[in-house]
Amino acid sequence: MNPLTHCKNIYFIGIGGIGMSALARYFNTQGVVVSGYDKTPTDLTKALEQEGIAIHFEDDLNKIDKAASVIVYTPAIPANHNELNYYRDNGYLVVKRSDVLQWITENAFTIAIAGTHGKTTTTSMSAHILRHTGYGCNAFLGGIASNYGTNFWSHEKNVVVVEADEYDRSFLKLSPNIAVITAVDPDHLDIYGTAEEVLKAFGEFSDKIKTGGTLIQKKGTHFVTNAATKYILSYAYNQEDASFHTINLKVVDGSYHFDIAHPKGILKNIILNMGGLHNVENATAAIAIAISLGIEEDKIVKAVAAFAGVKRRFEYKVKTPNKVLIDDYAHHPEELNALITGIRSIFPGEKMVLVFQPHLYSRTKDQCEGFVETLDKADEVILLPIYPARELPMEGVTSEMLLNKMSLSNKKIMSKEQLFEWAEKTTDKLIVMAGAGDIDVCITKVQEIFTNKA
Numbered sequence: 001m002n003p004l005t006h007c008k009n010i011y012f013i014g015i016g017g018i019g020m021s022a023l024a025r026y027f028n029t030q031g032v033v034v035s036g037y038d039k040t041p042t043d044l045t046k047a048l049e050q051e052g053i054a055i056h057f058e059d060d061l062n063k064i065d066k067a068a069s070v071i072v073y074t075p076a077i078p079a080n081h082n083e084l085n086y087y088r089d090n091g092y093l094v095v096k097r098s099d100v101l102q103w104i105t106e107n108a109f110t111i112a113i114a115g116t117h118g119k120t121t122t123t124s125m126s127a128h129i130l131r132h133t134g135y136g137c138n139a140f141l142g143g144i145a146s147n148y149g150t151n152f153w154s155h156e157k158n159v160v161v162v163e164a165d166e167y168d169r170s171f172l173k174l175s176p177n178i179a180v181i182t183a184v185d186p187d188h189l190d191i192y193g194t195a196e197e198v199l200k201a202f203g204e205f206s207d208k209i210k211t212g213g214t215l216i217q218k219k220g221t222h223f224v225t226n227a228a229t230k231y232i233l234s235y236a237y238n239q240e241d242a243s244f245h246t247i248n249l250k251v252v253d254g255s256y257h258f259d260i261a262h263p264k265g266i267l268k269n270i271i272l273n274m275g276g277l278h279n280v281e282n283a284t285a286a287i288a289i290a291i292s293l294g295i296e297e298d299k300i301v302k303a304v305a306a307f308a309g310v311k312r313r314f315e316y317k318v319k320t321p322n323k324v325l326i327d328d329y330a331h332h333p334e335e336l337n338a339l340i341t342g343i344r345s346i347f348p349g350e351k352m353v354l355v356f357q358p359h360l361y362s363r364t365k366d367q368c369e370g371f372v373e374t375l376d377k378a379d380e381v382i383l384l385p386i387y388p389a390r391e392l393p394m395e396g397v398t399s400e401m402l403l404n405k406m407s408l409s410n411k412k413i414m415s416k417e418q419l420f421e422w423a424e425k426t427t428d429k430l431i432v433m434a435g436a437g438d439i440d441v442c443i444t445k446v447q448e449i450f451t452n453k454a
Contacts, residue, residue: 003070003093004103011065012036013084014074015055016045018151019097019165022140023072025152026104028053035065037083044144061086069093072100075168076390098170101140105160105174108138111289112174114164114205115182115218116198117335118282122182124310125286127153127161132303133295137161143329146308146315167191169201175208178292180285181217185334190362190391199223216288218281219245233263235288237281244288246280254346256280260287267297271305275314275326276342283307312440314342317447324430325450327443331359331436333370339434340377350430354378355419355442357435358386358402361394372405380410380428382419387437416442423449 010027014020015036021044028034028051035054038045045055056063059082071087071094087094105112113123120142127139128147136157142165144151164171164179168191184202186195199222206215206225215225219236236242238249240261247266249258258280260267272283283304290300309315318325324347330339336356343352356375358364364371364386375381383399399413414422423431423446431450433443 002103002106003095004100007032007069009033009035009065009068010070010072011068011087012072013081014038014077015048015053016040016042017074017076017097018044018142018144019140019163020072020074021045021048022152023097023100024048024053025051025150026138026140026154029154033065033067035068037064047150059083070095070100072097096168096170098165098168098173101162101170102173104140105162105176108158108160110174110176111137111159111161111178111180112164112171112176113162113180113182113285114166114171114202115180116166116185116187117330117332117338118182118218118278118285119163119165119180120329121279121310121313122180122282122285123161123163124313125283125304125307126180126289128307129286129290129295129300129303130159130161130293131155132306133290133299135159135290135293135295141310143313144311146311147306164205166198166201166205171205172201172208174205175210177210177213178289179206179209179213179215180289181206181215181221181223182282182285183218183334184221184223185332186366187332187363190360214292216244216285216292218285231292233288233292235281235284237277237284244284244291246284249280251346260284262288262291264291267291267300270301272307273305274307274309275316275346276339277345278338278342279314314339317443318450322429323450323453325443325447326430326432327440328432328434329436330434331363333367333374336371336374336434337377339432340374343430343432347430351379351428353380353382353426353428353431355382355384355431355433355439357384357437357439357442358399359436360389361386361391361397364399364402365394365397368402368405371402375402375411376406376408378408378432381406381408381412382422383411383413384416384419384435384439384442385413387435387439389437420445420449424453 016038130137136155141151142163203223219242233243235244
């Protein structure tokens with residue numbers, strides 16, 4: 001029996017997370033009493049409160065909802081958390097976000113987008129296309145879609161578009177009708193241990209596709225699958241042997257214009273108003289979904305042109321003739337490489353200053369050589385201290401470790417305060433800030449500095 005069938009009260013521990021907040025919004029639209037805890041207030045928690053969801057920011061048993069029938073928590077919550085342990089010790093149903101997504105999607109036509117990077121943008125593009133064309137879907141996104149200012153929306157149609165997160169093997173709870181795999185590069189090795197285990201998990205995810213379903217994978221992603229799928233399709237930015245691939249690409253006034261060749265013909269005159277060649281590839285995957293669903297091609301073209309992007313995914317924070325500030329969530333070497341390549345395609349010959357905040361000690365250690373190789377592709381690099389998130393420090397693993405291995409001469413480490421002082425003085429035009437930690441707070445301040453000087 002689905003535990004959500006008679007759920008009247010639900011409580012979230014870590015409600016401010018991007019995935020958790022989407023679920024909170026879902027239940028709020030269903031008339032369920034939603035409340036929760038998070039460590040600190042953010043713009044997202046403020047938005048949830050404005051939508052009528054009660055949130056507190058102290059680990060306080062006096063503020064919890066004891067009438068809740070389902071307790072949802074994020075793995076980032078420490079094991080000694082009082083609220084979490086109270087619910088566990090008193091017989092409540094305590095589950096992870098992935099369990100709830102499983103319950104929501106098991107009886108829906110589910111489109112799940114997975115991958116070690118690219119999944120948030122691809123999920124947001126896919127859901128946007130379905131919404132804009134009138135096909136309709138319920139969307140659970142891992143970022144804030146700029147068109148709608150939210151990471152969730154509902155629809156009466158029993159179709160769900162969901163970001164399938166590989167962290168903690170969460171995506172193995174889903175059984176999609178259509179699955180997309182954007183990348184299988186080694187990541188979250190603190191969970192998986194080896195690159196081979198990462199590939200094995202993606203194979204297991206593809207095996208979860210319902211019989212008669214469709215797997216759409218990026219060309220070149222290799223994993224073993226026994227999926228009983230009716231269709232296995234591939235996509236790529238510019239590989240002609242992929243089922244869906246881009247042709248006739250050009251840059252016009254900072255936007256990408258291109259066509260897509262696909263098994264039934266050519267989709268022409270696509271315009272993507274979002275930077276980054278990797279986002280052209282993400283758009284190709286989203287278009288592959290739409291074509292597979294039989295959506296009219298002229299509606300798909302109009303929807304892509306109307307897509308305004310995702311917060312913190314190649315997002316322009318300042319764009320004037322004298323100053324460009326780009327914000328991106330990139331926190332893996334492959335993501336950084338894609339970001340730099342995309343920027344070079346739009347701003348050829350322009351000096352690029354990259355401000356990067358490494359995310360997690362384990363990722364910095366495991367991907368050290370990849371980070372060094374990629375960071376060296378910028379013209380100047382400013383490193384912030386590592387953002388630890390859920391981790392304790394590791395001996396010898398610091399931003400200085402990356403700096404010392406880089407061959408680039410124009411490199412330095414700064415505190416946040418030093419970064420703001422630098423922003424006041426710099427005359428460089430093109431500044432890129434990247435990372436998955438709390439660098440977004442820095443970006444807001446730097447944006448303010450640049451805007452005031454404009």
